[in-house]
Amino acid sequence: MPELRVRFEDLSVGYGIPKLARSVTREDVERYADASGDRNPLHLDDGFARSVGFPGVIAHGMFTMGHLAHCLTDWLGDPSALSRMDVQLRAPVFLGDVIVADGRVKALDPKTRTVVLDVWVTVDRDGTVEYPIRRGEAEVRLSAE
């Protein structure tokens, strides 16, 4: 079993988790389509994506959420500590983008050792920061050792 790396006692409101950046390639999006079963042509066919107003295929919203979840489970160590996520998908992610997952503690409940975080994903396009995910929320449960 993977080990929990985060201690409830070490956290406080405002604590920032380590950011996690990654690039997005066509191969990544195709592999995600295979793995998830979401084969919407918006993610696989440039011609179709252009016909609905995008410059080319876009990544799945759940690809971006998956990266955010990976950022959280990387930080936690034990993925089973992640008990809830709720995100809004706000902006498309294009091939070649670098997406950055991030989060900050907003509430702690010592009785249940539950931590609620604000979580989000940004992409910087020529100095303009967009939010493929904003106002996301994650809940983690940190059981005592």
Next chain:
Amino acid sequence: MAEEAAGPMNPALEGKAYPAVPFTVDPERVARFRATFGEERDIVPPTFATAAEWAVFPGIIADPELGLDFSRAVHAQQEYEWHRPFVVGETLTARPRIALIREKGGHGFLTVETELIGADGAIVVVARATLIERGA
């Protein structure tokens, strides 16, 4: 009567349950999922739940009673409640229903709630996917 999906979704379908389908946590698919996110550890990424949702979405998207025009739909919101981790090789039951249908500002909102149930009958994950069907 099934209608062509030009108009809004049928609000009477809020609450409709769809047939449950089996979903196996297939080791090869888990491996592909892990590779996508650069997960090097031997775990099932929590958002593998998305693959289970895609076992039931096609039946809902194609439901003529619902009247969803999927070509105008964007995935707007997603929630997961994880009750326990997935076990590689286990077969779960995916039980979908329409939790919400709303019309707002000329756009349609559809929330599909899918419960993933373990062999012991206990809930493993609850997933809520919200699509916006943009006004035509």
